[in-house]
Amino acid sequence: MASRGKYRESITVQTLTYGQNAYGETTTSWATFASRFAKVRAATGTEILQQEELQGRQSWVIECPFVVGLDQTMRIIWDQPWESSGRVFNIVYAESDHTHRREHIIYCTELVDAST
Numbered sequence: 105m106a107s108r109g110k111y112r113e114s115i116t117v118q119t120l121t122y123g124q125n126a127y128g129e130t131t132t133s134w135a136t137f138a139s140r141f142a143k144v145r146a147a148t149g150t151e152i153l154q155q156e157e158l159q160g161r162q163s164w165v166i167e168c169p170f171v172v173g174l175d176q177t178m179r180i181i182w183d184q185p186w187e188s189s190g191r192v193f194n195i196v197y198a199e200s201d202h203t204h205r206r207e208h209i210i211y212c213t214e215l216v217d218a219s220t
Contacts, residue, residue, distance in 0.1 A: 110167070111141035114183040116190070117171055137178060142168035144182055147211070164193055166210040174198050180212060 118134040125131050147163035166180060176197065181190035193212035201207040 110143045111169070113142050113144045115140055115142045115144070115166065115168060116181040116183060117174060117178055118181060119178050134179065137173070138171045140168040140171065142166050162214045163196075164212045164214060166193070166208075166212060168208055168210070170200060170205050170208050174208060174210070180210065 116136055117138040117140070119137040121133055121135045123131050123133070144164060144166050147165050174195075176195045178195055180193040180195065182193065183190045191214060193214050195210055195212055197211045199209050201209065
C-alpha cells in the first residue's frame, strides 16, 4: 500500500447550494465539492464573549492537494472516525503553494462552545 505522506487526515470541502421546497421557499444545504487527504494543525485559540455566552474560536491551518475552484464561501469538514460528525471549519483564506497548482494552504476558524 502506498504511503499518504504528510496528508493523513480525511477532509471534505462543501459548497452552499440553493433550492426550493414544496412551498416555493428558498432552501439552503451543503453539498460535497471535493474530498482530500490533508494535514490539519491548530494555529491559535481565543475566547470571545458573544451574546453573553463564552465561546472559543480556534484557528486552523489545513494543507492539502490543490482543489480547483476553492473559495471562502465554502467550508471544510474534518472527518474524524471517533466522532459521530466531523468538525466544521469556515474558510478564512486559501493560498496556493509557489507552484500555484500543487497544494493549497487553507486558513480556517472553528467556533466552539467553551461553556461546557
